[in-house]
Amino acid sequence: MAKGEIIAGFLAPHPPHLVYGENPPQNEPKSEGGWEQLRWAYERARASLERMKPDVLLVHSPHWMTQLGHHFLGVENLSGKSVDPIFPNLFRYDFELEVDVKLAEACCAEAAKAGLVTKMMRNPNFRVDYGTITTLHMIRPQWDIPVVGISANNSPYYLNTKEGLSEMDKLGKATRKAIEKTGRRAVVLASNTLCHWHFHEEPALPEDMSQEHPQDYAGYKWDMRIIEMLRQGKTKEVFKVLPQFIDEAFAEVKSGAFTWMFSAMGYPEIPGDLHGYGTVIGTGNAVMEWDLVKAGLASKRGAAKKPAARKLKKAA
């Protein structure tokens, strides 16, 4: 078996508004549109992913928050209706996904070896969180690539940002090792919003874009500063200011997905490709891509020969 590789990472935030704005058949509420800038950003990210043809998508989501360690989806087929508890008016989505259990188990084992508390989620009735589902829908609406879903341990909130994010760093390195050992060509997805200051009331028509704007100017400026550094490939610098960014912009990257992803990729000092930025009820969201093959940090080997993905076994 060839050594596996992470071929790309995406910053792939999960406001359910984006799914609502798109009106896919899986989502029950229907909209007049909205948040086009971000949805077009995701269109470009989708096109990149299509070219990459990964074997698996790994996603770390802040809305599966766990207290006792880091958990991994461990049931091959999960399906159900995901209703967002905060925005049930916008997101009631029928999902069906295939988990790459073998890789999930390898991630779990490597993370445990690195000293983290880990757990495989084996309950077939488990409802996958809306953060995972929104990110996966936005990046690959065909749902034809197996996934690994990873919980966000609450350590950054429960302990402190520094200790919590050092756990996410370990988790990222363990994820990379597991990918290498299992021979997968993988894409890692950080399901995180940047500045997280938000409105306290929803506009009467949620998709009325005349009402959409950054909630907080200082938070917006922080987002622009971080994005600019990421576009220039100043990864080290970003991680130096990350704790301050988290505190001052109430950034959702505190939950760890962003750190996990960069750690898994080896903190490459390469320019990130910004597909787009937009606010959702005032929060700042960027869709960004780090193509490690293009940067010469992952091989092209096999990329052309592999089929796009295994087809999901259609459940009756």
Added chain:
Amino acid sequence: MPVVGAYLVPGTPLPYLVQDNPPWTSLVAGYQKAAKSLAEKKPDVLLVYSTQWIAVLDELWQTRRRVQGLHVDENWYEYGDLPFDLRIDTKMAKACVKGCASVGVKAKEVDYDGFPIDTGTIVAANFLNPDGKIPMVIAANNLYHDPGLTEKLAQMAVKTANGQKKRVAVVGVGGLSGTIFRKEINIAKDKIASESDDKANKKLLGLMRRGDGAGLKKYLPDYAGAARADMGMKHLSWVMGALRWRFSGAKVHAYGPTYGSGAAVVEFNK
């Protein structure tokens, strides 16, 4: 109409899912005692607030007539599933949504198939109201509401019940000290995470037992900080708001650990 019953109960699913685990059996028995006393009080409606139903934008109230399903806790899924079948007093819940304006809060109805009912509400409902005979009104824990505003919301709900001439029992669902073990433990040897948490919990319960509302009110902010209390004990604010801090004492039906955190079943006396 007075508040006919007032209870503080745990929202963790552990004692419900593993009822025969020795450190948790007293919580199960305590919940059963509370259920028996509640049934004897014959309330028309249960007024429930669970720390685990999180709201961020508006105050949310469940208004779907019947909510059924199977829930799996995101942390404790390995111990089993949580089936639920709740009947909602829709008329009163809708009146509470309207009543929120009187305390300066924007509120919304929640009436969606498949809405994720939180673990705490399900555990409390399944223990206290097992065949769903008593209709419920369920309010969310808005993270931006402080204890004072939570009290006002409960008072408004009681007033709403009075307006509809309903006998109401109030239920606050949540834990006590909030520190859980962060490494896997043998659940048969579960205990409160630290002596100081245990001491703080016991002091809090002592104030309840003695009916010392003023002392309880004074101690709560310190307790909430020192014991990392579940959501700053806003579930207690809910109960105290409904009672206006007037109670002659309390029966602590049970107190014990749930993976290190503190949990108690408390019934307040008139």
